[in-house]
Amino acid sequence: MGRLTEIAPGVLIATSSYAVTTTTVVVGVAGSGECLLVDPAVTVADLTELAGSLGDLGLRAAVGWSTHPHWDHVLWSAELGDAPRYAAPAAVSIAETERDGMIEYLEKSAPGHDLSLIGRLQSLDASAIPWDGPTARLIVHDGHAPGHGAVFLPDSGVLLAGDMCSDIEIPLLDTVAADPLGDYRAGMERLAAVPGVRQVVPGHGHVGDAAELRRRFALDAAYLDAITSGKPADDPRLAGGPDWMRSVHEDQVRYFQQ
Numbered sequence: 001m002g003r004l005t006e007i008a009p010g011v012l013i014a015t016s017s018y019a020v021t022t023t024t025v026v027v028g029v030a031g032s033g034e035c036l037l038v039d040p041a042v043t044v045a046d047l048t049e050l051a052g053s054l055g056d057l058g059l060r061a062a063v064g065w066s067t068h069p070h071w072d073h074v075l076w077s078a079e080l081g082d083a084p085r086y087a088a089p090a091a092v093s094i095a096e097t098e099r100d101g102m103i104e105y106l107e108k109s110a111p112g113h114d115l116s117l118i119g120r121l122q123s124l125d126a127s128a129i130p131w132d133g134p135t136a137r138l139i140v141h142d143g144h145a146p147g148h149g150a151v152f153l154p155d156s157g158v159l160l161a162g163d164m165c166s167d168i169e170i171p172l173l174d175t176v177a178a179d180p181l182g183d184y185r186a187g188m189e190r191l192a193a194v195p196g197v198r199q200v201v202p203g204h205g206h207v208g209d210a211a212e213l214r215r216r217f218a219l220d221a222a223y224l225d226a227i228t229s230g231k232p233a234d235d236p237r238l239a240g241g242p243d244w245m246r247s248v249h250e251d252q253v254r255y256f257q258q
């Protein structure tokens, strides 16, 4: 895992070498030693390193947030402590019903975790994460996955977008949902309507500024227009992307051809 890097006052990001996955730490009230930990990931070594870095900074997780119920966003380790870990209600119910599948993916991709801690989330139906630190507003939608909860930090203008708004991933639709396209577009609209975003942190990829966020929204909209109208998707993220993403892309194209 890369080092924790401060991208805005009190907002630190670490990036795993696994799928360019980001972990976010939001520092709490000065002197409290508390932090909010969003999507700690991915490997056992990553989490050990993260726990060590937090210790070096005199921080401990007071609360955790999982942006959505996919295996690489519901991880935890004993070294990170026993803070309450929240997710949106729809995400929690998927994490429970799909637990076996998530653990199968996890064991294939990043083995060795304490499985008793995976996906152990409490349902939070609220407009913000309950804690004493900087306001962490929740933007919950069903694009990409049910109960996908992005976090907006108005004090620093940082949007933690979960698996949306990526510079390296195409829109990945939840094609088992009743209306994957409607859900995704609704999610994009809700994120685009957040006022005062100065930086975006995708779950996989790189931090971008407001102009870069607009570029990503435009790319995402063009991608969705292409696959839903049967036109070739000329998306730069596909060209250099991994095999799994091209294969998901082909599945998405087929989904809309039916």
Ligand SMILES: [Zn+2]
Pocket: 068, 070, 144, 145, 163
């Ligand atoms: Zn995901």
